[in-house]
Amino acid sequence: MSAIDWARRATGAMRPSRIVIAACCSVGLASLGLAADVPEADMAVRDALKARLPKTPVGAIDCAKVRGLCEITAGANLFYVDPAARYLIIGRIYDMQTRQDLTAARLLEMNPDMLVGAAASANAAANVTGQDARRAVAAAAGGKADLGRTPAAPVLRKLSLDGLGKEGAIIWGDPRGQAVTVFTDFRCGYCRALSNVLRTMKVKVIERPISVLGSRDIADRVYCARDREQAVHAAYAGEPMRGGSTCDTTGLDANEAFAQSHGLNGTPVIVRSDGAVLEGYRPREFLEQWLKEGRS
Structure with missing residues (x-):
């Protein structure tokens, strides 16, 4: 039985345009989920973001990659929202089944030359989503966003490796x-x-x-x-x-x-x-x- 036939049977003969087929090569169905009307869902999220973040230039929207989240690209930046686009999420998504950092892989795919830090700094602060997202995050935290100031670059620090021997290298x-x-x-x-x-x-x-x-x-x-x-x-x-x-x-x-x-x-x-x-x-x-x- 082909993947398409399996998906049709599982969804009760739903029309093909309403079927999302999960790729079986690396990420399981549990992490992707089968969602109906993905283009319509994406459009609903786009409309909601236009109303809530009117100054953020939203590019691609993908609500099928991770169940319950929509991946949003805005220029060279990346963030996530829930399907109703009420909650804005800044952070990293890890697939514990495949042990992959999905956020890192996507950012690198978008721009291999991005000068991003690891772990916490890839989506550092709310700067990754533009002025509107910074305002949204600041409001959620009960603070005020300084929208006219560009966040300072990380300060280079020094690290002594004297405590490490040759072993482990x-x-x-x-x-x-x-x-x-x-x-x-x-x-x-x-x-x-x-x-x-x-x-x-x-x-x-x-x-x-x-x-x-x-x-x-x-x-x-x-x-x-x-x-x-x-x-x-x-x-x-x-x-x-x-x-x-x-x-x-x-x-x-x-x-x-x-x-x-x-x-x-x-x-x-x-x-x-x-x-x-x-x-x-x-x-x-x-x-x-x-x-x-x-x-x-």
Whole structure:
């Protein structure tokens, strides 16, 4: 029986235009849900947003991806509302079945060069949705929004890595290049994108995996692999890793303890040789200039 035939039977011979078929390749029906009249639902949300956020340039609306939520894109920004567009939600959506950060994947798909931080900073404050959304969030919090001020960029801080030994580090890249330490998660889309950028640069990457998105099992296999560099790239690409050997992974425990004690709750976190820190993905041109500043 085809997926279309199954969907028709399950919905009682509903006309095809009213059927939403969940993709079976990676995300289950439980996370997507079968919704009827998706275009009509999207239009209702768009009309409600026009009334409630008239100055926000709403682009795409997707009410079929996550049951009970509609994903809204506004320029390079992303937020969520309930189907009645009464509640505006700013945050990240995680699929615990597939262990994917759906918000991160969508943001990166929208703009691979976005200078966004990890975890909390990808949708930081209400700035992601424009002036009207900032007003809505401020009103919900009982405060007042300063709509004329652009939120300040995150202040770069420094981080001493003296508390970390050699254990727990996966070293790859150009051994003669400038060293850069990266705290990563193998299920993080931004980490994958950053890894691809670093592969094109003449840098020595000291990768320290931490399990933010439940990836410790992958980190163990990469760390214990005979060819760790090959295993790193295979893990990010979702490819099978060679060998199934086990080893002492207490170094990875040390990575996670260090990250927790220093408030590294998202990935990637990039640390320059002088201790300067960047949180989140950055494109190659930015990284090259930032690393050059560390040598001056």
